[in-house]
Amino acid sequence: MVTLNDYLMASGLLFAIGFAGVLLRRNVIIIFMALELMLNAANLSLIGFSRFNVQNGLPDYNAQVLVFFVITVAAAEVTVGLAIIVALYRARQTTHVEDINTLKF
Amino acid sequence: MNFSPWVILFSPFAAVIITVLLTQNFRKLSSYISVTAVAISFIFSLAVFFGPNGSEGFNWIDLGVFRVEIGYLINDLTKLMLLVVSGVGLLIHIYSIGYMGEDRGRARYFSGLSLFMFSMLGIVLANNFIMMFIFWELVGVSSYILIGHWFDRDAPPAAGNKAFLANRIGDFGFMLGILLVWSASGTVTFEELALRWHTLGLSPGFMTATALLIFCGAVGKSAQFPLHVWLPDAMEGPTPVSALIHAATMVAAGVFMLARSFFLLQTSAMALTLVLWIGLITSLIAALMATQQDDIKRVLAYSTLSQLGLMVAAVGLSNPEAGIFHLFTHASFKALLFLAAGSVIHCLHHEQNIWHMGGLQKKMPVTFWTFLAGTLALIACPPFAGFWSKDEILASASNNIPAFLAIVSVTFLTAFYMSRLFVVAFLGESRSDHAAHAHESPLVMTAPLVILSIAACITGFPFIASWFIKLPEHEGSPIAPMLISFIAFLAGTTLGFYLYRDKPKDPVEVPLFENRFYVDEFYKSLIKWTQDLLANISGFADRWVIDGGIVRGLSGLTWGFGFALRFLQIGNLQAYAFLFGAGVVLLLYYILFGTK
Numbered sequence: 184m185v186t187l188n189d190y191l192m193a194s195g196l197l198f199a200i201g202f203a204g205v206l207l208r209r210n211v212i213i214i215f216m217a218l219e220l221m222l223n224a225a226n227l228s229l230i231g232f233s234r235f236n237v238q239n240g241l242p243d244y245n246a247q248v249l250v251f252f253v254i255t256v257a258a259a260e261v262t263v264g265l266a267i268i269v270a271l272y273r274a275r276q277t278t279h280v281e282d283i284n285t286l287k288f
Numbered sequence: 289m290n291f292s293p294w295v296i297l298f299s300p301f302a303a304v305i306i307t308v309l310l311t312q313n314f315r316k317l318s319s320y321i322s323v324t325a326v327a328i329s330f331i332f333s334l335a336v337f338f339g340p341n342g343s344e345g346f347n348w349i350d351l352g353v354f355r356v357e358i359g360y361l362i363n364d365l366t367k368l369m370l371l372v373v374s375g376v377g378l379l380i381h382i383y384s385i386g387y388m389g390e391d392r393g394r395a396r397y398f399s400g401l402s403l404f405m406f407s408m409l410g411i412v413l414a415n416n417f418i419m420m421f422i423f424w425e426l427v428g429v430s431s432y433i434l435i436g437h438w439f440d441r442d443a444p445p446a447a448g449n450k451a452f453l454a455n456r457i458g459d460f461g462f463m464l465g466i467l468l469v470w471s472a473s474g475t476v477t478f479e480e481l482a483l484r485w486h487t488l489g490l491s492p493g494f495m496t497a498t499a500l501l502i503f504c505g506a507v508g509k510s511a512q513f514p515l516h517v518w519l520p521d522a523m524e525g526p527t528p529v530s531a532l533i534h535a536a537t538m539v540a541a542g543v544f545m546l547a548r549s550f551f552l553l554q555t556s557a558m559a560l561t562l563v564l565w566i567g568l569i570t571s572l573i574a575a576l577m578a579t580q581q582d583d584i585k586r587v588l589a590y591s592t593l594s595q596l597g598l599m600v601a602a603v604g605l606s607n608p609e610a611g612i613f614h615l616f617t618h619a620s621f622k623a624l625l626f627l628a629a630g631s632v633i634h635c636l637h638h639e640q641n642i643w644h645m646g647g648l649q650k651k652m653p654v655t656f657w658t659f660l661a662g663t664l665a666l667i668a669c670p671p672f673a674g675f676w677s678k679d680e681i682l683a684s685a686s687n688n689i690p691a692f693l694a695i696v697s698v699t700f701l702t703a704f705y706m707s708r709l710f711v712v713a714f715l716g717e718s719r720s721d722h723a724a725h726a727h728e729s730p731l732v733m734t735a736p737l738v739i740l741s742i743a744a745c746i747t748g749f750p751f752i753a754s755w756f757i758k759l760p761e762h763e764g765s766p767i768a769p770m771l772i773s774f775i776a777f778l779a780g781t782t783l784g785f786y787l788y789r790d791k792p793k794d795p796v797e798v799p800l801f802e803n804r805f806y807v808d809e810f811y812k813s814l815i816k817w818t819q820d821l822l823a824n825i826s827g828f829a830d831r832w833v834i835d836g837g838i839v840r841g842l843s844g845l846t847w848g849f850g851f852a853l854r855f856l857q858i859g860n861l862q863a864y865a866f867l868f869g870a871g872v873v874l875l876l877y878y879i880l881f882g883t884k
Contacts, residue, residue, distance in 0.1 A: 202869055205862065205865050206862050206865055206866050206869070207862070214861075214862075280860070280861045280862060281860070283861070284858075284859030284860060284861075285859065286857070286859055287857050287858050287859025287860075
């Protein structure tokens with residue numbers, strides 16, 4: 184039997200992996216992918232809550248609707264983010280975050 | 289209703305209005321208007337003199353608890369002062385027609401003189417402290433205007449400022465004194481106060497403080513030590529002004545005020561002692577300073593200081609009548625001396641140094657003889673006026689040996705410096721071209737001299753003086769003090785003649801006296817020192833507290849925070865993300881576990 188805890192553990196694990204990817208990887212595109220992973224971790228926990236919050240024999244659809252919104256917004260965000268990365272690459276000829284450090288003291 | 293006092297008071301005021309508003313461009317007309325106004329005042333003063341005593345007033349300010357009248361108080365003191373002020377004033381106005389004849393600011397001069405007459409008569413007539421104080425200040429203003437008459441030179445405006453400021457210091461004390469009187473008794477009217485002051489049951493300390501604050505006013509106006517410094521400088525004004533304001537009347541206002549409010553002083557023995565010694569110290573140091581001055585007007589100015597000191601001392605000896613008697617005789621002979629000196633200065637083309645004079649006996653006989661009469665009166669030579677009044681003061685000091693000795697030494701010094709002045713300025717050979725070609729002044733100037741010299745000769749005789757002033761009767765014969773003062777007079781005169789007869793320059797040099805005990809220098813350095821100190825303190829506050837602490841402190845604080853915080857801006861995206869994540873973890877930890 185799969186419990187809510189299992190969902191949340193899986194979600195937290197995904198989130199941690201994504202966050203570690205953001206912190207540790209150097210390539211901007213990989214970091215971007217890791218960000219998506221974190222979004223999906225959040226989605227997974229929402230689905231988990233939806234699945235286990237049963238009222239009158241029905242799951243809570245509000246959470247599932249919210250997940251669709253997140254997926255939509257994430258798609259839009261990916262478009263903008265990739266465009267920025269392309270523009271950045273054109274300007275600096277690199278996608279490594281260590282080289283993009285102009286905004287500092 | 290007795291309207292004479294109002295006529296006396298307001299006729300000079302009308303002259304001020306007319307001369308200032310209408311006839312400023314007509315020099316001769318202005319002077320005649322002024323002279324007429326003061327003549328009217330004099331005639332009505334005579335009427336008041338022979339009329340009854342009384343007092344009358346109408347409400348000016350009435351706030352229930354605080355009531356001020358504009359009114360007059362006529363008693364023996366007022367009558368005498370009215371005669372002195374308007375009489376001497378009239379003669380000096382007439383004299384001014386001659387002395388200021390060629391002056392371009394003549395209309396302005398005469399309007400100033402009329403303003404002065406108005407204010408001085410206001411002081412004399414006032415029946416309460418507030419009204420007196422207002423006219424007291426007006427006198428200060430007109431004195432300022434007249435000292436600075438020749439405003440295109442450097443010295444007169446500065447001297448006017450000095451006089452005004454020194455007077456302000458005294459007047460501030462006077463004002464506080466009036467406020468104390470009012471707060472204790474609820475009235476400022478002289479008559480009511482004289483009746484009630486000693487019945488109020490006030491503490492001795494309060495009464496002493498009040499008396500001394502009131503005395504402050506007299507210290508300023510009558511130029512007593514330590515505020516005496518303005519009077520010699522006031523000699524920068526035209527000579528008739530020196531005669532009228534800075535010798536005969538205004539400076540006597542302080543003594544008059546002390547006599548008027550003697551009931552305040554009477555209640556405090558300590559205040560009386562202080563008044564006595566301030567007067568004597570002024571008298572002594574001024575006499576010492578006078579022995580080494582070379583300017584004819586300055587010698588007379590210091591002798592005025594010295595005589596004023598004696599009058600104040602007489603008040604301090606609880607004998608204000610003697611002080612007023614001396615004021616009365618002094619007004620005539622000191623005005624005479626100044627006018628005669630003015631006549632000399634006028635004829636010598638504004639030469640004031642006595643070492644450039646000499647040999648004037650033949651050339652200016654009227655001036656010479658009248659000046660001699662004034663000198664004899666001043667140095668208390670019997671039977672001239674000054675002898676009687678000084679003797680009166682001396683008699684009241686006969687129980688107080690130190691005061692007696694001080695007065696005798698002043699008598700000696702007065703005789704000495706006046707004979708020095710007389711010998712150097714009038715006798716011997718002419719020591720300059722101007723002196724050699726001098727000639728007598730016009731009649732309009734010599735006539736007042738003659739009238740004043742008659743007054744200087746006769747007003748002292750007891751049977752004449754008793755018309756004007758009631759003197760206290762003494763018991764016993766005051767022969768011994770009289771004899772001692774006569775010896776002092778003889779010694780001073782002899783020494784003066786012996787030392788200065790036919791000398792081309794001063795045989796005695798005492799820098800301490802010549803430099804007026806360095807009091808002016810002391811004040812100068814004191815003012816400079818306090819000013820520098822204040823400037824340094826406020827400079828320090830501005831530089832280090834306001835600029836350094838507030839303005840630069842705030843900006844520095846902001847800058848410092850910014851400086852510290854910008855080390856966090858390392859430019860590494862992942863470091864930011866880590867900090868952000870760590871922050872979230874901390875927050876979560878705090879929310880979930882922190883509050884338990």
